[in-house]
Amino acid sequence: MVEKTRLLIVDDNVDFAYNLADVLELKGYDASVCQDGHRAIDMVKKERFDLILMDIKMPGINGVETYKRIKETSSGTVTIMMTAYAVENLVEEALDVGAYDVFYKPLDISRLLIAIEESLREEKGRLILIVDDDKGILHNLRDILQVKGHTVFIADSGQRAIELARNNQFRIVFIDVKIPLLNGLEIYKAIKEINPRVCAVMITGYRQEVKDMVEEALDSSAYTCLYKPLDMDDVLNVVDEICRGNRKRLKV
Secondary structure: OOOOOEEEEEOOOHHHHHHHHHHHHHOOOEEEEEOOHHHHHHHHHHOOOOEEEEEOOOOOOOHHHHHHHHHHHOOOOEEEEEEOOOOHHHHHHHHHOOOOEEEEOOOOHHHHHHHHHHHHHHHOOOEEEEEOOOHHHHHHHHHHHHHOOOEEEEEOOHHHHHHHHHHOOOOEEEEEOOOOOOOHHHHHHHHHHHOOOOEEEEEEOOOOOOHHHHHHHHHOOOOEEEEOOOOHHHHHHHHHHHHOOOOOOOOO
8 A cells, every 4th residue: 555645734724724634635645734833843753744834924933943943853854835924034034944935825726736746756856957068067967966866957058958947847957157158147047037946056167267157146046156177076965955955055
């Protein structure tokens, strides 16, 4: 017998929580409900959940603080935040500490179901895009990351990268800064507009020549910049940090 995916819904709106649980149960999930952050923390300590749907604004302890506490004992549990309020500071903080996504109420159930499936699939291996006109780097990076269990796409041009980004929700994208036609900064901005959650790692062999573009990318929330020749241990460390939910930019 195949074990059902276990979800925990944390929301102080009881009717909303149980209605959402009913919808998810009909879709084949095993959904549990609790109404406050402290109870959620206790439940996660005692039981295994594959994914948590967490309201951000709750009395006592808000959803972001609850998520931080849960990460201390269950760092691998995927969490999607929900809110009916304009709490952009908390939304940004939630994403910074590793929440998979944030949904605004009333929920778009179809989009939520897609996000749940994508997030659970990604936990088995992140969806990664590598953009570089150097085919040797493309294939070497792809082979190394695939061995680690990630699903990797490659693109040797900005146009191809943007096309792939329209059809795939990449969590991480490695982008060469100096690439013909569209440069790496332009590619990053285009992909980020398609997928605001994407985490970008810029790469270049021209440290001084592209310094301004690298700084602009970092100012636009790119994660870091790695310099060629690439140290594959550094590459894997960056991927591991992003997978653990660290979205803070690394110093370069």
